Amino acid sequence: MSLAAFLKLVAPVFALVGAVHLALGAGADVLLGAKLPPEALSDATLNSQNRFYGIAFTLYGVLFYLCATDLRKYAAVLRSVIWVFFAAGVARLVSIATHGMPSVLVLALLASELAIPPLLHLWLARALRVG
Numbered sequence: 001m002s003l004a005a006f007l008k009l010v011a012p013v014f015a016l017v018g019a020v021h022l023a024l025g026a027g028a029d030v031l032l033g034a035k036l037p038p039e040a041l042s043d044a045t046l047n048s049q050n051r052f053y054g055i056a057f058t059l060y061g062v063l064f065y066l067c068a069t070d071l072r073k074y075a076a077v078l079r080s081v082i083w084v085f086f087a088a089g090v091a092r093l094v095s096i097a098t099h100g101m102p103s104v105l106v107l108a109l110l111a112s113e114l115a116i117p118p119l120l121h122l123w124l125a126r127a128l129r130v131g
Helices: 003-024 027-031 044-068 075-099 104-130
Strands: none
Touching: 003 027, 003 044, 003 104, 027 044, 044 075, 075 104
């Protein structure tokens, strides 16, 4: 499978995750294992933030798809997206250091956020050399 095909395949997953956060607000965090009291689930600010970040997360999918249309042209954009995604994983490490261990599902997300970006970076470098 080519990098462009992979990016086009995973792009809708990011849109779907964003849609779940848009639809459920703070309830999406419950799906990730957060133990939120009913007051938190109905908090307007928490719901607003969750929906905003969900739609912002969708931008990963949009940019992955765009970059897949012309890897050479959008290589700098793709590298930026890859490393911002990695930085988001590092941000989870800050949360672990300050607040303790999250759910197993969030730890799995963390592992993917730290492992996949370096692999994508290498794959992009190879694709640019070959293509």
